[in-house]
Amino acid sequence: MKRVVITGAGAVSPLGVDVPAMICGIEAGKSAVRYMDGWDQYIGLRSLVGAPAEIVNEKAIPRSSRRSMGRMSIFSVQAAEQAILDSGIDRGLLTSGRLGCIIGSTMGSAKSINDTFEIMIPHKDLTRLSSMKFFQCISHTAVMNTAQHLGITGYVLATSAACASGLQAIGAGYDLIRLGKQDAVLCGGAEDLHPTVTGSFDILFATSAGYNNEPEKTPRPFDAKRDGLVCGEGSGILLIEEYEHALKRNAKIYAEIIGYHTCGSGVHVSQSNKDSMVACFRQALSDANIQANQVDYINAHATATIHGDKEEAEAIKEVFGDQVPVSSLKGYMGHTLGASGSIELIASLIMMQKECIYPTLNLETVSPECEGIFHVTEKLTKKIDIIVKNCFAFGGINASIVCKKIV
């Protein structure tokens, strides 16, 4: 099997248009969560908060490419451009057939899907629909728009596993390179924020509804006063590359991906399941050929739902005990759903570089059922060699990736 390293990163997040803006926001302890104007017109929507990302400079993407892009595709193209620039790869690689593109999302662009049905349904009239709506609504909209825009001729795949989509995309890219099928892969996730997206969680009572008047205080991962997740949007894209390929061009290397696993729980469509999380951790560690006590930091999925945080804390406790620092970034950026795995992995790689761990924002009092693990509540200075990043999704999907600093 070939070795795989991360050599480029780009992100458009609720905290800003690039990776430095995101890190700057996290460093400052800033929350991107705000009250969403106009959402109160939706009958039954209890959660009126969100973490929107700003679309900036989209006209730098030519109209011929941009016309088929909803919000998430604009985010993913911009994040991919950043990752390419950051990696320093020759752009000729994009069209060589040896570079692939894998980007996941929960579904197609939520705003575009909503706009399409708003046009079509009232009069059951298709004649007012733009030809581009289809390309914005399809499940692989982010990857096909990004790959088309960049001229990518290698593997083009879309992972679709709700909140684990982005991490599954990185895992799939890792496998392709390990097997020698591609030399490099642009991979990650993307998502739109829209009241219908928050609504899909809200009707299951999984959203935060008690902080509409003080949005910056939610979500509250692992906290005793947590009351659910807050949806966000954006895209995180990594350029991952075969190790020798990266060495030959003297690339800057963030870390090596040494292990990955994804699995189903086989238990419930919406409720997280500790035992299957444990199985996922153990298999990812086995894939990485390391012991749990070698891990220096766990970037938790922890979205601040009552059940999900409890299950994840218990699973971490069982496998890693109480000596490995754990934090969640959802308090800063909300839950960017399909994009969260890649956006938060990028932030974790920066922590590895800076030798510090950013705390879980809004974690003031650890909830009793989330105790027994090493919660980071203040910025922690620590040498980080190995990190684990988790994502858990509706459908009983678990995913964990293990990355190691190259010295």
Next chain:
Amino acid sequence: MTEQEIIQLTNQVFEESFEIEKELLKPETNIFEDLGLDSLDVVDLVVALQEKFGVKIRNDERIKNIRSLGDIYNFIFKLKEEH
């Protein structure tokens, strides 16, 4: 509707839907070769023209013969005359 109004509203469609600069919008301009539109853009052009002029032209065979902006002006003018 005057010829001038038809030209003005058609040009608006090109500015709003296809981000074409006003200076390029001349009767002799070829919408494919000069403005870079393709077959998918023509679908959207039809949607936008229907909206702008309140007409139904999706199944009108004459659309297939449109090449220039002048062709569109004349097509809309004839449509308005027919109704």
